[in-house]
Amino acid sequence: xxxxxxxxxxxxxxxxxxxxxxxxxxxxxxxxxxxxxxxxxxxxxxxxxxxxxxxxxxxxxxxxxxxxxxxxxxxxxxxxxxxxxxxxxxxxxxxxxxxxxxxxxxxxxxxxxxxxxxxxxxxxxxxxxxxxxxxxxxxxxxxxxxxxxxxxxxxxxxxxxxxxxxxxxxxxxxxxxxxxxxxxxxxxxxxxxxxxxxxxxxxxxxxxxxxxxxxxxxxxxxxxxxxxxxxxxxxxxxxxxxxxxxxxxxxxxxxxxxxxxxxxxxxxxxxxxxxxxxxxxxxxxxxxxxxxxxxxxxxxxxxxxxxxxxxxxxxxxxxxxxxxxxxxxxxxxxxxxxxxxxxxxxxxxxx
Amino acid sequence: xxxxxxxxxxxxxxxxxxxxxxxxxxxxxxxxxxxxxxxxxxxxxxxxxxxxxxxxxxxxxxxxxxxxxxxxxxxxxxxxxxxxxxxxxxxxxxxxxxxxxxxxxxxxxxxxxxxxxxxxxxxxxxxxxxxxxxxxxxxxxxxxxxxxxxxxxxxxxxxxxxxxxxxxxxxxxxxxxxxxxxxxxxxxxxxxxxxxxxxxxxxxxxxxxxxxxxxxxxxxxxxxxxxxxxxxxxxxxxxxxxxxxxxxxxxxxxxxxxxxxxxxxxxxxxxxxxxxx
Numbered sequence: 271x272x273x274x275x276x277x278x279x280x281x282x283x284x285x286x287x288x289x290x291x292x293x294x295x296x297x298x299x300x301x302x303x304x305x306x307x308x309x310x311x312x313x314x315x316x317x318x319x320x321x322x323x324x325x326x327x328x329x330x331x332x333x334x335x336x337x338x339x340x341x342x343x344x345x346x347x348x349x350x351x352x353x354x355x356x357x358x359x360x361x362x363x364x365x366x367x368x369x370x371x372x373x374x375x376x377x378x379x380x381x382x383x384x385x386x387x388x389x390x391x392x393x394x395x396x397x398x399x400x401x402x403x404x405x406x407x408x409x410x411x412x413x414x415x416x417x418x419x420x421x422x423x424x425x426x427x428x429x430x431x432x433x434x435x436x437x438x439x440x441x442x443x444x445x446x447x448x449x450x451x452x453x454x455x456x457x458x459x460x461x462x463x464x465x466x467x468x469x470x471x472x473x474x475x476x477x478x479x480x481x482x483x484x485x486x487x488x489x490x491x492x493x494x495x496x497x498x499x500x501x502x503x504x505x506x507x508x509x510x511x512x513x514x515x516x517x518x519x520x521x522x523x524x525x526x527x528x529x530x531x532x533x534x535x536x537x538x539x540x541x542x543x544x545x546x547x548x549x550x551x552x553x554x555x556x557x558x559x560x561x562x563x564x565x566x567x568x569x570x571x572x573x574x575x576x577x578x579x580x581x582x583x584x585x586x587x588x589x590x591x592x593x594x595x596x597x598x599x600x601x602x603x604x605x606x607x608x609x610x611x612x613x614x615x616x617x618x619x620x621x
Numbered sequence: 622x623x624x625x626x627x628x629x630x631x632x633x634x635x636x637x638x639x640x641x642x643x644x645x646x647x648x649x650x651x652x653x654x655x656x657x658x659x660x661x662x663x664x665x666x667x668x669x670x671x672x673x674x675x676x677x678x679x680x681x682x683x684x685x686x687x688x689x690x691x692x693x694x695x696x697x698x699x700x701x702x703x704x705x706x707x708x709x710x711x712x713x714x715x716x717x718x719x720x721x722x723x724x725x726x727x728x729x730x731x732x733x734x735x736x737x738x739x740x741x742x743x744x745x746x747x748x749x750x751x752x753x754x755x756x757x758x759x760x761x762x763x764x765x766x767x768x769x770x771x772x773x774x775x776x777x778x779x780x781x782x783x784x785x786x787x788x789x790x791x792x793x794x795x796x797x798x799x800x801x802x803x804x805x806x807x808x809x810x811x812x813x814x815x816x817x818x819x820x821x822x823x824x825x826x827x828x829x830x831x832x833x834x835x836x837x838x839x840x841x842x843x844x845x846x847x848x849x850x851x852x853x854x855x856x857x858x859x860x861x862x863x864x865x866x867x868x869x870x871x872x873x874x875x876x877x878x879x880x881x882x883x884x885x886x887x888x889x890x891x892x893x894x895x896x897x898x
Contacts, residue, residue, distance in 0.1 A: 273755050287733035500729045513704035516671040519697025519725035563712035
């Protein structure tokens, strides 16, 4: 008996082959995420019992609990969740396209581009009294535009009768270094308290998320996530390598452009609202690959779940363990992510 | 009847010309082997057949149509390509790999139709991989891995199969196993096989038709027994040899000159006299 199951409609128009094992893994991860979600909503300066959280979510519960959960915690939790999804799916796509498990959106400069836009925004729109001349709510837009510009630049600069993944990585690393230099320059030139404000953003934090932001972030990430699922079979094809992919009839260049666009938009959306939360795009897809293998139909949703758990967990630890101090989520993802990266490098050196 | 034809084909990167007005025609339903020294342009020719490299001039014609004017999925339904030592993504199972051969037939909603299932089943049977289908490709031996990849190209259901050095890195047992498999695919299923091989003796044994490349052009093409000669080996590979008849198969067998232990008296004297002179 085969381990795989088939889903097929009568006329054969819709048909899939799937692995029940990845279904089980997904279900377990979803359960873990829901638990973490409830705990995130429960824990904090004011403790709300998880059962009361559920009451609030279904529209009951008392006023205080409603205010704590709905107004204070929910926007932040949803932001963490969807930022995690965006970063990890973006990393998964990039790793498939470049065929290297060490690729991630931070490495090819997309996050850096958003960073430059943010510090430039803070420096440019500060007047002599160091007050911002435009509303801070435009910051996410600036950051998103920064990410898109860099994604586009990397593509254009790497283009030579189409793009080769290796060139893309090298150009990306170059641009990434350039963005770091620009960020430092802007931070030195700007007023000092802007620098610290910029620094928190660069580390990555979901502090101060509000419903208005959630209402933009969630639909954008959902749409891109569905697009990612639809293109998953094209990523599968590219993972076989250039020649084999072309041999089975994949449109290499067109698909690479689509992959890069989806990646950039996902990363741009995530960093716009949460800043440069690092290593999630590297770590989550890699863990997911360990759990369900390399087939992208399963890898994308599982990466998304792992990414959501990592960012939500990092934020929960960051705001509760050192309370009343707030430690940005990006610090924790980096604290787990950096050793993980070194471990990966060490392992790939051995094989 | 010809299935794949290259007409006045020139290939290269930038200024470097690697294939210069090449003319090749691949007979339908036969096994064709490309031979040639390292760097003779075989791989470039293959990249061009895979639509990864646009010709500087000339055409590649598949079943009477110019492949540059065909949709890439249409080409993929007529001709499958197995690159040299392909790398399988980590953790991919045999079935997941072979399923990729159905790519040109699938859409995002229709990823496992009855035809897909049938074609994959047949490919796994033909390559004797049915029992290994749930194993991850990383965990297989070199020969099994190559069979899994061949199964993937078979699942494409194409008349023509192109293979770039399918026996590289395999030990002799597995080289023969793979070549026997390809021979059967040709004999039993009538598929046209085109492959690059380094071993002239195996090439002469398995090929109906040999194309020898030299200096960006075709040096000779035809039946192995007609074109494998001392002069051809000297010109194409820059190596002196004797060509004899294989005592088991009767196909041409090339025995390279050179050094080594010699157990035949006359020849041994010949060798010492060569060294002393």
